[in-house]
Amino acid sequence: MSPAGVLAFSAAFCLLVIVAGLAASLASWVGYEPAPYRMIEAADGFELREYPDLTLVKTRREDDAAAFMRLAEYLHGFNAAHRVMTMTIPIFSLGDSMGLVLSGCRPDNAPPPLSTGLSIDTLRPGRVLVSRVQGRLTRDQEKIIISQMEAWLERQGLQKSVRPLMHVFYDPPWIPDVFRRSEIMLAVEERR
Structure with a gap:
């Protein structure tokens, strides 16, 4: 194959991988029921939301893939009622635990x-x-984003709570970063 042919083949292959990755990412969360919330305001790339109390099945998060599989097994009937339950999005990550909303x-x-590795909370x-956030977040990027969020809250006359920071994920662990x-x-x- 000529160098031009190799280059064209490589470009086509890369494009195919990108399209397949985007399709897999979209397909990974399209059709799942989202956790309920009320949008209060959307501005400057941020959303202010109000969530009701949510019932979660949760597990320790020492390894994202293993934790996700334990949660998925519960939803697929590995529970005392042997009931298959609907998958919801997003996956909530709070410190060392990961949880799914039980609709x-x-x-x-x-x-x-x-x-024994699961609990209802x-x-x-x-x-x-x-x-x-798109892609995987580094600690430095996270610090910058949190700083921007805190500045936005201050401009709005709002204050950050002492409750812990939460990360939420819309894709399973096997989707490329x-x-x-x-x-x-x-x-x-x-507000008082």
């Missing part, structure tokens, strides 16, 4: 997990400021 469940009626996000969609959620104090 239509409360802690008192969610099927108990069969795995209530997440109370309340009012949060959200910044959407460049195609991943995630968000940083900073808890906001309620």
Whole structure:
């Protein structure tokens, strides 16, 4: 094959990989039920949202892929009721735990997990400021974004809450980083 042919083949292959990655990323979260929230304001690349209390099945997050699989097994019927449940998005990451919203469940009626590595809990996000992130986030990038979020809150006369920072993910761990969609959620104090 001539050098021009190799170059054309390589360019076509790269384009195919990019299109396939984008399609896989879109397909990974299209059709799943999102966690409910109310949009309060969208400005300057941020969203101010209000979330109700959410019932989660959660697990320790020592390894993202293993944690995600434990949560998926629960949804696919590995629970005391052997009930298959609807997958929701996003996946909430809070410190060393990862959790999925259980649509239509409360802690008192969610099927108990069969795995000792899972628990049912209530997440109370309340009012949060959200910044959407494309790809994998470095610690330095995260610090910059959080600083920008804090400055935005100050300009709006709002204050960051002492509640912990949350990360949310819309894609399973096997989606390549460049195609991943995630968000940083900073808890906001309620106005008095």
